[in-house]
Amino acid sequence: MVGKKTFTKIRKIVAYVVLTAGALFFSIPFLWMLSTSLKSNRDLFAWPPIWLPYPPLWKNYVDAVTNIPFFRFAMNTLLMASLGVLGAVVSCSLVAYGLARIRWPGRNVLFAVTILVMLIPYEITMIPLFLLFQKFGWIDTLLPLWVPSWLGVPFYIFLLRQFFMSIPMELSDSARMDGASHWRIYSSIILPLSKSALGVVALFQFVSQWTDFMRPLIYLHSEEKYTLSLGLVMFQTQHRAMWQQLMAASIITIIPIIIIFLFLQRTFIEGIHLTGIKA
Amino acid sequence: MNVKNFIPLSQIAENRRRLISGILFTLPWIVGLSLFYFYPIVMSFYYSFTRYSILRAPQYIGGENYVKLVNDPVFWTALYNSAYYVSFAVPVGLIFALSLALGLNQKTRGIYLYRTLFYLPVLVPQVCLTFIWMWMLNTRYGLVNNFLALFGINGPGWFTSKTWSKPSIVLISQWGVGQAVVIFLAGLQDVPNQLYEAADIDGAKAWHKILHVTIPMVTPIIFLEVITGIIGGLQIFTAPYVLTRGTGAPAKSLMFYIMYLFRHAFVYFNMGYASTMAWIFFIAVMVLILLILRSAKWWVHYERI
Numbered sequence: 224m225v226g227k228k229t230f231t232k233i234r235k236i237v238a239y240v241v242l243t244a245g246a247l248f249f250s251i252p253f254l255w256m257l258s259t260s261l262k263s264n265r266d267l268f269a270w271p272p273i274w275l276p277y278p279p280l281w282k283n284y285v286d287a288v289t290n291i292p293f294f295r296f297a298m299n300t301l302l303m304a305s306l307g308v309l310g311a312v313v314s315c316s317l318v319a320y321g322l323a324r325i326r327w328p329g330r331n332v333l334f335a336v337t338i339l340v341m342l343i344p345y346e347i348t349m350i351p352l353f354l355l356f357q358k359f360g361w362i363d364t365l366l367p368l369w370v371p372s373w374l375g376v377p378f379y380i381f382l383l384r385q386f387f388m389s390i391p392m393e394l395s396d397s398a399r400m401d402g403a404s405h406w407r408i409y410s411s412i413i414l415p416l417s418k419s420a421l422g423v424v425a426l427f428q429f430v431s432q433w434t435d436f437m438r439p440l441i442y443l444h445s446e447e448k449y450t451l452s453l454g455l456v457m458f459q460t461q462h463r464a465m466w467q468q469l470m471a472a473s474i475i476t477i478i479p480i481i482i483i484f485l486f487l488q489r490t491f492i493e494g495i496h497l498t499g500i501k502a
Numbered sequence: 503m504n505v506k507n508f509i510p511l512s513q514i515a516e517n518r519r520r521l522i523s524g525i526l527f528t529l530p531w532i533v534g535l536s537l538f539y540f541y542p543i544v545m546s547f548y549y550s551f552t553r554y555s556i557l558r559a560p561q562y563i564g565g566e567n568y569v570k571l572v573n574d575p576v577f578w579t580a581l582y583n584s585a586y587y588v589s590f591a592v593p594v595g596l597i598f599a600l601s602l603a604l605g606l607n608q609k610t611r612g613i614y615l616y617r618t619l620f621y622l623p624v625l626v627p628q629v630c631l632t633f634i635w636m637w638m639l640n641t642r643y644g645l646v647n648n649f650l651a652l653f654g655i656n657g658p659g660w661f662t663s664k665t666w667s668k669p670s671i672v673l674i675s676q677w678g679v680g681q682a683v684v685i686f687l688a689g690l691q692d693v694p695n696q697l698y699e700a701a702d703i704d705g706a707k708a709w710h711k712i713l714h715v716t717i718p719m720v721t722p723i724i725f726l727e728v729i730t731g732i733i734g735g736l737q738i739f740t741a742p743y744v745l746t747r748g749t750g751a752p753a754k755s756l757m758f759y760i761m762y763l764f765r766h767a768f769v770y771f772n773m774g775y776a777s778t779m780a781w782i783f784f785i786a787v788m789v790l791i792l793l794i795l796r797s798a799k800w801w802v803h804y805e806r807i
Contacts (some may be wrong), residue, residue, distance in 0.1 A: 234608060238605040238606075239605075239610075242605045245616075246616060256634050268643050272648050317530060321525075321526075322528060330524055333532070340539050343543070343784075344787055346780050346783055347783070348538065350542075352538065352542050354556070354773070357556075371534065373530065375530050375534040375535070380531060434627035436739075452628075469633050469637075473630035476627060484622070492617075495684045
């Protein structure tokens with residue numbers, strides 16, 4: 224009979240094999256991207272493949288940001304993402320307060336509708352929204368990309384509402400007794416207690432705006448308005464197979480998010496757990 | 503006199519105040535819901551019965567778009583491609599993510615380091631992800647085919663071959679399963695230890711424990727992942743769009759449903775026809791969600807200790 228010890232050992236070995244395979248699958252593309260971004264044209268097509276190009280061609284990074292108006296794209300993306308994040312945090316926290324901390328008829332209906340709306344794919348609203356923004360004269364501006372988040376994002380409203388519900392009601396009740404308005408309770412009691420949840424919303428919204436491709440593709444037409452995702456695609460079309468610069472530009476695009484993630488990893492993971500609680 | 507229904511005046515005033523505050527706080531969302539959800543959904547239903555090229559006002563044509571759509575071979579190809587993608591990417595992703603989470607849950611050393619590494623690709627913009635894998639899977643110079651050549655295997659043309667293009671998209675989609683790994687891991691850590699101990703006493707094998715203890719306990723997460731996976735998978739757009747510059751080449755094998763919808767809406771400006779596609783999509787997604795919700799009682803276990 225196999226002993227319990229050998230058994231645990233086998234299990235551990237299997238686990239390590241799976242994890243190592245996973246680690247290779249997830250890390251090799253990153254490493255290859257980094258390596259490619261530092262290669263000369265000759266190294267690029269070398270056989271066998273070169274992992275550590277010598278000398279590393281840092282100039283690829285300079286070329287990548289100067290061959291396309293990279294900083295312009297980055298500024299557009301940053302502007303759009305910051306305004307979107309601000310809007311999502313402000314509007315969703317207000318709405319969630321109204322749903323979680325004020326007892327009024329209709330709040331349950333509104334909450335049910337919010338949940339239903341989360342399941343609606345963007346594509347069903349895409350065309351009328353385009354036509355609507357066209358009427359507003361917003362085509363080829365950044366407005367359609369960030370203004371909607373000022374009017375609420377269902378998923379974040381849901382997250383914040385759940386979070387606000389978990390704050391003891393007595394806190395607001397006693398403040399109400401003292402004559403505090405809802406606005407005061409919202410801004411000086413609820414918001415300060417919800418920094419982590421607001422952080423989750425801000426992070427998720429930032430990543431989703433930074434990485435968005437389809438909406439910029441629909442709304443932005445002239446080059447000086449492009450976001451990074453759109454700009455990179457233009458790069459690919461114009462400079463066919465300039466793999467080194469494409470990889471360099473991609474790395475510069477990814478790095479801000481990765482830095483934010485590494486710093487705020489705890490908040491991120493917490494947020495993902497929150498999304499899992501939905502089940 | 504009915505004393506029971508007597509409400510003091512102060513209560514009425516308070517109720518009114520609450521109603522007003524409630525509406526004021528949720529006003530942004532009430533406006534947002536009407537403007538960005540209700541209005542567009544109703545309008546797209548209307549547009550789906552019109553011929554509408556932006557330049558001229560929508561013109562009502564009854565069900566013509568629907569008839570045309572059913573007879574459009576590319577519509578069926580796109581539908582097939584999206585269905586193909588979802589039916590492979592979702593189950594493969596589930597098994598992959600669950601195996602990684604199970605591996606991490608064996609009290610592994612460096613568990614958080616692994617978790618970070620697995621999660622990082624989730625943060626990579628789809629556009630960059632596509633570039634990275636285009637280069638990895640490049641037919642002549644790609645790392646993957648170079649590696650296969652070491653074993654004398656002549657690697658396929660991945661994205662350029664009609665047979666391999668869809669499996670390749672499924673493959674690269676697996677680079678983003680990190681989110682599911684994190685959620686699964688959290689779920690696995692919540693499985694009470696007594697269950698495993700009880701199984702140990704019964705002399706259960708490791709494999710049996712996974713099958714009869716672990717998997718049932720994480721079915722609520724699997725359920726969530728199936729729903730979000732199917733909705734998200736059917737919406738696949740960016741990777742095939744960037745790869746093929748919107749053409750869906752080779753031989754329309756990468757023409758996915760939303761790409762085709764996008765093409766009609768924003769390349770040909772057939773807003774009516776594209777709205778019809780959007781509505782068919784909407785109905786299909788809703789029916790799928792309903793079916794999965796209905797199936798939940800057969801396989802999702804909510805019992806907790």
